[in-house]
Structure formats: structure tokens, C-alpha cells
Amino acid sequence: MPSVGPLPQSFFARSALDVARDLIGCSFFVAGVGGRIVETEAYRQHDPCCHAYNGRTERNAVLFGPPGHLYVYFTYGMHFCANTACEEEGTGAGVLLRALEPATGLELMTARRGVEQPRLLASGPARLAQALGIGRAHNGLPVWEPPLALCPRPAGAPAPEVVTTARIGVRGGDQRPWRFVDARSAFLSRPLTRTPILPGG
DNA sequence: CTATAGATAATCT
DNA sequence: GATTATCTATAGG
Numbered sequence: 001m002p003s004v005g006p007l008p009q010s011f012f013a014r015s016a017l018d019v020a021r022d023l024i025g026c027s028f029f030v031a032g033v034g035g036r037i038v039e040t041e042a043y044r045q046h047d048p049c050c051h052a053y054n055g056r057t058e059r060n061a062v063l064f065g066p067p068g069h070l071y072v073y074f075t076y077g078m079h080f081c082a083n084t085a086c087e088e089e090g091t092g093a094g095v096l097l098r099a100l101e102p103a104t105g106l107e108l109m110t111a112r113r114g115v116e117q118p119r120l121l122a123s124g125p126a127r128l129a130q131a132l133g134i135g136r137a138h139n140g141l142p143v144w145e146p147p148l149a150l151c152p153r154p155a156g157a158p159a160p161e162v163v164t165t166a167r168i169g170v171r172g173g174d175q176r177p178w179r180f181v182d183a184r185s186a187f188l189s190r191p192l193t194r195t196p197i198l199p200g201g
Numbered sequence: 202c203t204a205t206a207g208a209t210a211a212t213c214t
Numbered sequence: 215g216a217t218t219a220t221c222t223a224t225a226g227g
Binding site: 041043049050051073075076077078079081083096098124125126127167168169170171189 | 217218219220221
């Protein structure tokens, strides 16, 4: 019998690289609003681009906590972004949720975002957070309990073609191939044609 | 199509 | 005081 429940905590107790890759094609919902994940980025503790690189602080504490809890941060004076904490407790690693294909709650997402085109609803980490209504109140919540839900790809749904590129907007223009995308998705924050495919990941 | 400026405030040095 | 895992609007080719 196929499992139909949410992803268990053990899913996140692995390398952020593996989690980021395996999250492509899964679905994420906040209070029933969400869709299919098409873009993620991995951040590991000893990578200078990771918020946990300089050690634990009040802001990044969730990254060092148990895996599978949501790390929400505020940046540029106006944007929230959401990650799932990964690897074992005490390790500062996570996966940034960068884009999803809207599936449920289209009307609410449209109202929150103030745009009409489905392409612009959740194609980018701050857009995704705004569309799903993610804010400080969600920081630290486990993703397998309401109001959050992170569900595996339905049995029978085709496996996505996952491709890796450099991460977007990171300091130093770091070129590690730690961005994971569904190569056939039309809902990426940046098209693959402008983000050269890198080997490995 | 690409490039760049401006918004705007928590966080960290 | 500097920086920021971004987004939008606008200007230019």
C-alpha cells in the first residue's frame, strides 16, 4: 500500500542536498493553500552562503533545531522566506523553498500577491511566502502538522526531471550546484535558459 | 530581451 | 553603520 500521509521527520534528517532534490515534485500547503514544489536550494552549515555559517543566533536558531521544522526569515526590509531545517539536531542546515506551481487556493494567493498571472504567484522565495501567507508566526512549526502540510509526490505521478544550477542571489556568486529545479516547470523563479546547468549536486 | 535603482527594516559587526 | 538566500518598475538595446 502506498503511503498517503505527510513526509515524516526522518525525510529531513538527511543531507540538505538530498532533501532539496527529493522535495522537487512534492506538495507544500499552508492552511490548505499551496501547490507542487518546483524549485529548492540547499544550504549547509559550513557553506559561507548559509545563514548558519557564523554560528547559532536568535534568528537562525530553527536551523540548528530538529529537522523538518520551518525556518522563516525576514530580509530586505519587506520579504519573508521559508526553509525546512535539515540534518541532525545541532547542525545548521536547511532547504529554501524557492518556487511552486499553484494548485489550491488560487483566489487567496492572487489576492495576497496582488497579481493576476499564475506564473507570478509563487515563483520566487518571497513570492511563495507571501502567496501562502507565511510570516513570523510560522517560524519553528513542524511541516507535518497543521497548518502546514508537506506531501510526497502522488503514486502514479511521473517523476520530475531534476536539474541543478548555481544558487541565486548568494553572496560571492558562489557556484556550488545546490539549486534544484524541475526542468520542465514553467513556474521557476528564473528560467533554466538563464541559469546554466551544472554537473553534480 | 537585459540592466539597474529603489524600496525598507531586522540583523549583525 | 553595513549588509541582505528579493521584488517591482522602469529605462535601454
